[in-house]
Amino acid sequence: MDEMAIQDFYPDELNYCYGCGQLNADGLKLRSFWIGEEAVAQFTPRSYHTAIPGYVYGGLIASLIDCHSTATAAAASYQAEGREMGTEPPFRFVTASLHVDYLRPVPMGVVLEIRGRVKELKGRKAVVQSEVFANDEVCARGEVVVVQLPEHMVPKKS
Amino acid sequence: MDEMAIQDFYPDELNYCYGCGQLNADGLKLRSFWIGEEAVAQFTPRSYHTAIPGYVYGGLIASLIDCHSTATAAAASYQAEGREMGTEPPFRFVTASLHVDYLRPVPMGVVLEIRGRVKELKGRKAVVQSEVFANDEVCARGEVVVVQLPEHMVPKKS
Numbered sequence: 001m002d003e004m005a006i007q008d009f010y011p012d013e014l015n016y017c018y019g020c021g022q023l024n025a026d027g028l029k030l031r032s033f034w035i036g037e038e039a040v041a042q043f044t045p046r047s048y049h050t051a052i053p054g055y056v057y058g059g060l061i062a063s064l065i066d067c068h069s070t071a072t073a074a075a076a077s078y079q080a081e082g083r084e085m086g087t088e089p090p091f092r093f094v095t096a097s098l099h100v101d102y103l104r105p106v107p108m109g110v111v112l113e114i115r116g117r118v119k120e121l122k123g124r125k126a127v128v129q130s131e132v133f134a135n136d137e138v139c140a141r142g143e144v145v146v147v148q149l150p151e152h153m154v155p156k157k158s
Numbered sequence: 159m160d161e162m163a164i165q166d167f168y169p170d171e172l173n174y175c176y177g178c179g180q181l182n183a184d185g186l187k188l189r190s191f192w193i194g195e196e197a198v199a200q201f202t203p204r205s206y207h208t209a210i211p212g213y214v215y216g217g218l219i220a221s222l223i224d225c226h227s228t229a230t231a232a233a234a235s236y237q238a239e240g241r242e243m244g245t246e247p248p249f250r251f252v253t254a255s256l257h258v259d260y261l262r263p264v265p266m267g268v269v270l271e272i273r274g275r276v277k278e279l280k281g282r283k284a285v286v287q288s289e290v291f292a293n294d295e296v297c298a299r300g301e302v303v304v305v306q307l308p309e310h311m312v313p314k315k316s
Binding site: 016024046049050051054057058059062063066067097098100102105153 | 172174175179182185204206207208209210212215216218221224225252253254258259260307312313
């Protein structure tokens with residue numbers, strides 16, 4: 001897609017996350033798109049992302065929910081302030097807690113869709129609900145509490 | 159270590175998990191050891207397992223907690239039945255729900271220790287609490303509900 005993902009607006013020095021950093025050469029490079037009131041991402045698990053053979057690894061599902069939820073919070077925060085993504089100052093959330101309910105096994109060989117919505121946005125904190133779909137069926141449901149990255153954790157720009 | 163890990167006793171056809179399958183060549187190959195009443199594992203994140211630079215990716219932490227907790231449940235189940243690990247029938251748990259509280263950022267470049275204990279074991283279900291330590295300080299705390307793999311999901315032996 002030529003469209004800009006939410007992660008494309010992360011500052012470079014904060015764009016090395018293994019799950020969604022666009023500058024992490026070895027990472028999953030999840031890309032989430034803000035569409036109206038929700039964020040949507042697609043991801044195709046690699047052949048080795050197995051749990052029981054034939055099914056996708058639950059830790060990968062948790063990772064997708066984690067990264068997608070931080071992106072969802074960032075996009076919703078720009079929207080709440082009436083700002084375009086990419087305007088300063090940037091929003092970058094990290095995870096305080098992650099809860100995932102695995103509703104049904106996730107089959108391998110399918111493009112997964114992750115959909116996230118902000119349930120609550122207050123101060124520097126957000127609660128995001130993200131669901132993972134395979135073949136249009138919801139397979140996992142996540143609730144993630146995210147907070148804006150504290151200033152002292154922002155690496156100095158090189 | 160020459161010692162046998164809990165995962166060494168998983169049946170081969172169920173030992174391909176990306177997080178802890180000893181037969182998944184591309185996976186993390188987590189190894190958990192049963193010591194008395196708890197399971198202990200060590201894992202050194204790879205250089206690319208970053209979140210914000212300098213800190214470990216939360217999705218990896220969730221994955222370690224996930225796999226370590228299923229192993230903890232398996233080992234505790236053998237113990238509850240008074241059986242040695244590796245005796246038939248084998249125990250193999252999968253995750254029903256995963257909750258992780260990220261208590262403090264996890265520094266890169268440190269061997270992490272994961273400690274798991276069964277909080278509840280009843281029928282085919284267990285509730286496991288696993289904590290992740292860096293430099294002897296607890297950084298993340300997980301509670302994982304696991305269930306024995308349903309028979310219909312066991313792949314046929316080749």
